[in-house]
Amino acid sequence: MAVTWAAAGIATRRRFAAMGRPALIASAAAAGALALVAVIGPWIAPYDPNATDVLAAGQDPSAQHLLGTDSLGRDILSRALAGARLSFAGPAMIVLISTVLGTALAIFSAWHGGWIDRMANRLLNVMFAVPGVLVAVLSSAVFGAGFWAPVLALGVVYTPYMARVVRSMAIRERHQGYVESLQLAGMSSWRIGVRHLAPNVMPIVVAQATYGFGSALADFAAVSFIGLGIQPPQAEWGVMVSDGRSELLDGAPQQTLVAGTLIVVTVIAFNILGAQLSTRSGGRR
């Protein structure tokens, strides 16, 4: 059943991948620009993202406030720019955790084969069936709401997606001639794994990590949106969508619109980039 899930992902990816070089350049530029904003956002924000100004509350876009202000008079552009950092830090950490765990698990099990590989495969299949947001929500229940509870949970939930891709690559690499010659030359398994197998599967790891980043960003923002991740008044895109709810109901949707659009654009950029990298790195299909 997990295979079908994966197939759906691959089908979407194939569509993105077929878009060719312009899509690669455009998506890389967009993803790069957004990542840059995540780094320098808090510094280029025209206002203090947390500074409230009751007199300027709920304004439409103007020369002073390019994207308007929220119901507390905070500058929406500044919150969007400053919020990019936490919005990216969450998924970056999630992808890092799942990449390390997934790659290690995949290379270890592919190397040993036999029952270890079968056990690992079973474990991955069970993990595929785990609903991510639910686990993140429960993790917040146990460890308390904040940055780390959902990040750790989602890091584990995303592990099988990484492991599956790397495993199939690693199994292929395992039986290449160079591995055998290195073994005959007396190199230790550990050294072959780290020095030779890992670098060879690296391009596909990067592609998969890019692809996973988009979904991780969406999931992390969702957890913050329902109040179990990043806590207000900190600026983060999911928090902003939530902050903008009362304004949205009063017919002033700017804040929700800005944050929601940023999330969607980021996810699309990373999805397309991931698909492009994946075809170019000789991954499956």
Next chain:
Amino acid sequence: MKDPEPRRGPVPRKGAARRIVTTVLGAAATILAASFVIFAGLSAAPGDPVAQILGAKATDQARASMRQRLGLDDPFLERYWHWLTGALHGDFGVSFTSRQDVTALIGPRLATTFLLVAMAALLVVVVGVGLGVVGGVSARGRAVVSTLVGLGVAVPGFVAANALIGIFAVELGWFPTYGSGHGFGDRVWHLTLPAIALSIGYGAYVSQLTSAAVSEESEKEYVMTARGRGVPSGIVLRHHTLRNAAMPVLTASGLAVAGLVAGTVVVEQIFAVDGIGALLIRSISSKDYPVVTAVSLIIVTVFVLVTTVIDLIQTALDPRERAKA
């Protein structure tokens, strides 16, 4: 009735029965393991349930007797066993905050959530598969559908939900902004926007997969042959292409339904739908662990059951899957 001839077609194998038993046992084991992880995790969560129930002013004696009544001083495994056997009889204990039976809290909300999931599932299957077939059959349709799918996959449910509220509830005023309604018609009306928001992501996956499966099938030789013999394209599509493309579509739709159940956690919260998803979030905020444990277990169980049923249907329908055992 009479069957004197030896059976034709694929010979049923002993493996099939074994496979069914393994699948069902695997599902049961998964649910049991999940129940243990959930119970253990939430028992380890910070916060003192006794202080939660009695408040800070309670006397030490009252606290001690409450601890005893809740069985909090018992060894962990004993508490787990007690809770598990209770849960099997539909008794999930008493809520810390409302003092009501957890089962009574969950019951009516479960019905609301199931209606929401059913509506979203209908949308996923009808719109998702419909778009997928259009995309799989014609080249022009494919371009439109793949754009829609690219967007649908990228729009998180909570963003879609807020967009729908902004457009259809606030601007146009066609639907209510929140609540779950009274009576069936009103309830369906209240749940329409939540169901759409819930279905977008999974609908996109299903239509992408359908489109891929249909276009793959329609390039196969038997379809070419049928066309070459002059069979009308509508009949080729209905009788040959769609039937053979049905398996992955069925599987994806089933998995989507399983995902919808977990997705209600976020969507119900946004539309203030009084289902078990919103109950879960509320109980987490108020540290009402008996409710959190029960709702989590129910969601996980439904999820596992749905995926298991898909697995079994797949085994039953596809002779290749049957032979694999």
